[in-house]
Amino acid sequence: MKRVMLTVAYDGTNYSGWQLQPKGETIEGVLNRCLGELTGEEIAVIGASRTDAGVHAMGNIAVFDTASRIPGDKFSYALNQRLPEDIRICGSKEVSLDFHPRHCKSCKTYEYRIYCAPFPMPVKRLYAHYTYVPLNIDLMSQASACLVGEHDFKSFCSVQTQALTTVRRVDSVEVFQEGNEIVIRVAGRGFLYNMVRIMAGTLMEVGRGHMAPGKVAEILAAKDRQAAGPTAPACGLTLVGYEFMTEESDDENSR
């Protein structure tokens, strides 16, 4: 028996998110099915980030156990033969049997993209949220500064969360322009349910002048989802990458 780690990239447009659902195709479901066909075993992958419906990834992580004789680093090639074009394995390797992608120290980076122009751009529509409202990046950047650090992000968490604690540490938030796109890049150890999308929705309120940058500190302090801005649409969000630290984590609440 060995444990294999996959780096998984996907276009989330046509999926009901990562996690198995009673209805609708999911990334987890497709991976389990293709791995089952490949190994002849019943495989259940464990995902590092259980991204929402419509959210994309350039490097999510999945691990699974197998008795297959396929070497760990060959799974990427074998799986890509079977996967649909909108899911690709960008790397695979054997890891230790006690490696769990949600119970070890990691830093993940998300990007939220906003295409901001008088008219929408068809080639951007699947991977960026569109708005015709001009956004002030300087104000958004100012507002984002107070999100960095360890805070109780209860105001930035869906009320549907099952997390034991809503305290998380955000390592950095950058807001920058790329052509007509505004990118909000957030890095941190763990994120709550909808956290980045609520941060994006709130920073957009600041950018359009509906909310003062200083208000974001008050929102954090309120610990109330109602205080923050709306949850920005899923299509703008991409999990861009994962970095695992060497030491095991003792924090059961990272997700």
Add this chain to the structure above:
Amino acid sequence: MKRVMLTVAYDGTNYSGWQLQPKGETIEGVLNRCLGELTGEEIAVIGASRTDAGVHAMGNIAVFDTASRIPGDKFSYALNQRLPEDIRICGSKEVSLDFHPRHCKSCKTYEYRIYCAPFPMPVKRLYAHYTYVPLNIDLMSQASACLVGEHDFKSFCSVQTQALTTVRRVDSVEVFQEGNEIVIRVAGRGFLYNMVRIMAGTLMEVGRGHMAPGKVAEILAAKDRQAAGPTAPACGLTLVGYEFMTEESDDENSR
């Protein structure tokens, strides 16, 4: 009667190109149908660039004549209500009745994108050609230099062309990296059938080391399609923009 110019952006993935075809949905067909519904007239747009199946545009140009009382600058809003999400009008205005988008001096810019990495990236697959073969940008850039200027581009033209002359002037070719993407940006007054895609296919041969950069001058001199590299796939090509010069052109062969 007035003539209206539209700036048209589209995701070409699901279309059989710009031009009306016996089978398959085209950009021209969708525009004619939506304009017909909007005005109650039979409308036939004239496109500036008749892009191939699968090619994208951020700013193609179409003109049409109408007796409608809708002001020229309002057509963008009215049409976007009716068009599918993968076609958007980014601007509209009234132009003089003798304005013809293929018979006036213009400069158009195309970008050919190549996603170059050990594994394909799902969120890039629709708008960039994928290759796992490493490409040397410096060699591609060297090779591209001799394409700039007025030349007989017969070697870089599909044999299916109906052009009267294969002489064209290319104003610039830039080859640069954007993350894992290599972008070939070509600007010029007019392009032959498949010209940018054959240029891209040839520069990729240089980039992978199968062809010396100096070979491109020989290919031009050969005036033979067989001498050049393959036609690169359509999905990597995007017409990014158009610029019209003020004076009317006397050149009947621009397309």
